[in-house]
Amino acid sequence: PFRRAARISEVELSEIIQISEAAAALKREGRDVISLGTGEPDFPTPQHVVAAAHEAAMRGETTYTPTAGTPVLRAAIAAACERENGYRPEQAQVIVSAGAKQVIFNAFFATLDAGDEVILAAPYWTSYPDMISVCGGTPVIVAAGAEAGFKLTPAALAGAITERTRWVLLNSPGNPSGAVYSPAELSALAGVLRDAPHVGILVDEIYQHICYVPFASFRTVAPDLAERTLIVNGVSKSYAMTGWRIGWGIGPRRLIDAMAAVQGQVTSGASSVSQAAALAAISGDQQLLAERNDDFRDRRDIVQAALNATGLIRCGSADGAFYLFPDCTATFGKTAPDGTRIERDADFTAALLRAEGVALVPGRAFGLPGHFRLSYAYSRTSLTEACARIARFCQSLA
Numbered sequence: 367p368f369r370r371a372a373r374i375s376e377v378e379l380s381e382i383i384q385i386s387e388a389a390a391a392l393k394r395e396g397r398d399v400i401s402l403g404t405g406e407p408d409f410p411t412p413q414h415v416v417a418a419a420h421e422a423a424m425r426g427e428t429t430y431t432p433t434a435g436t437p438v439l440r441a442a443i444a445a446a447c448e449r450e451n452g453y454r455p456e457q458a459q460v461i462v463s464a465g466a467k468q469v470i471f472n473a474f475f476a477t478l479d480a481g482d483e484v485i486l487a488a489p490y491w492t493s494y495p496d497m498i499s500v501c502g503g504t505p506v507i508v509a510a511g512a513e514a515g516f517k518l519t520p521a522a523l524a525g526a527i528t529e530r531t532r533w534v535l536l537n538s539p540g541n542p543s544g545a546v547y548s549p550a551e552l553s554a555l556a557g558v559l560r561d562a563p564h565v566g567i568l569v570d571e572i573y574q575h576i577c578y579v580p581f582a583s584f585r586t587v588a589p590d591l592a593e594r595t596l597i598v599n600g601v602s603k604s605y606a607m608t609g610w611r612i613g614w615g616i617g618p619r620r621l622i623d624a625m626a627a628v629q630g631q632v633t634s635g636a637s638s639v640s641q642a643a644a645l646a647a648i649s650g651d652q653q654l655l656a657e658r659n660d661d662f663r664d665r666r667d668i669v670q671a672a673l674n675a676t677g678l679i680r681c682g683s684a685d686g687a688f689y690l691f692p693d694c695t696a697t698f699g700k701t702a703p704d705g706t707r708i709e710r711d712a713d714f715t716a717a718l719l720r721a722e723g724v725a726l727v728p729g730r731a732f733g734l735p736g737h738f739r740l741s742y743a744y745s746r747t748s749l750t751e752a753c754a755r756i757a758r759f760c761q762s763l764a
C-alpha cells in the first residue's frame with residue numbers, strides 16, 4: 367500500500383543530507399572528518415531567547431496559538447520590518463510558520479496548479495525545485511553563473527516569463543552563492559515584473575542579517591508591487607535558531623489567508639513556545655547581529671584567501687549568507703592519489719572526502735555544476751584545518 371504518490375515520486379533525499387550521512391559514516395569508522403556541508407550557524411541561541419521560551423512555558427503558553435501566529439509576535443514582526451526595512455505591514459499581512467521552509471511550501475501549495483511555472487535562478491537552494499514539483503508546479507530554471515554574479519538578470523527573467531508563470535523566486539543573500547542583489551539590480555527586475563502583472567514575486571530574505579554590503583529588501587525597492595510580493599524571513603539563521611522552527615511571510619492578505627488555510631490543515635500553526643522565543647529574539651537587543659555578522663565576514667575572508675591560494679580553486683567574493691561557491695573546474699582531468707579521475711564536481715568532492723575527510727557539497731546539487739558549496743559557519747580551527755587539507759588534496763592531484 368505504500369508506493370509513493372506520483373507527486374513525490376521524483377523527490378529524493380537531498381544530496382546535502384546524503385553527504386552529511388556519508389561524513390557521519392566515515393566518522394563512525396574512526397576517521398577525522400570535517401564537514402562543511404550544512405547551513406547552520408555555529409553560535410548558540412542567545413540566552414535571553416532561551417529564557418523567554420522557558421518563562422512562556424512556565425506561564426502556561428503551551429496551548430494551540432491562532433493558526434497564523436500569536437498576535438503579539440505578528441505585531442513584533444511588523445515592527446521589526448519597519449525598523450529594518452522601512453515599511454510596516456498590517457498584522458493580517460503576516461503569517462508565522464514552522465520555519466521559512468513552511469512559509470514557502472504553504473505559498474506554493476496554496477497557489478500552484480498543474481503546469482504552473484515558477485522561475486528561479488541556478489544555483490538555487492536545493493529545496494526550491496522539489497517544493498515546486500511537490501505542489502504540482504514546474505520549476506523553470508535559468509542559469510546564473512559566476513559571470514552574472516550568480517544573479518538573475520532582467521533579460522534572463524524577461525526571457526523566461528510565459529503566460530503560465532505564477533511566481534518568480536528571488537533569494538538574497540543567496541544560498542549557495544552568497545550573492546546579494548543591489549537596490550539597482552532589484553529595481554531592474556521590478557521593471558521587468560511591472561510588465562508582467564500575472565506574476566507573483568516570492569523573495570526569500572532569510573539571510574538578511576548575514577550580509578556584508580547594505581541589505582536591500584525587494585519590498586522596499588518596489589513598494590508598488592507589494593500586492594503581488596511575498597517576503598519570507600525568519601529567525602533560523604540570524605539568531606541561530608534553526609531548531610526552533612520559526613519563519614514568517616509578509617504579503618497581501620488574500621495570499622496570507624490562503625497560506626493560513628493550508629497551514630491550518632498541516633500543523634495548526636507554529637509551536638507556542640518557539641513563538642515566544644522568536645518574539646524575544648526580534649524585540650530584544652539587536653547588537654549581537656552586528657557582532658556575529660563581523661565574525662562571519664572574517665571567516666569568509668580567511669577561507670576565500672586560502673582557497674584561492676591553492677591555485678586550482680577559483681573563489682570569487684560573496685557578499686552575504688555564510689557560504690562560498692567556488693569553481694573547481696581546473697581540477698577536471700586530474701587524478702587523485704587513489705586513482706580517481708576527476709571529471710565532475712561530485713568526483714572532486716567525493717575524492718576529497720575519501721582522501722582528506724573534508725565534506726563539501728557539489729554544485730550540481732544546486733543546479734550549477736563545476737562548483738562546490740562550502741559553509742563557513744564553523745569554528746576558525748575547523749576552517750583553517752579544512753583549508754589546509756583542501757590545499758594538500760589539490761597539490762596531490764596529478
Ligand code: PLP
Pocket residue numbers: 405464465466467468491537540541570572600601602608612613
Ligand atoms: N531559505 C533558504 C535560502 C535557506 O538556505 C534555508 C535553510 O537552509 C531556508 C530558507 C529554511 O529556513 P528555516 O530554517 O527557517 O525553515
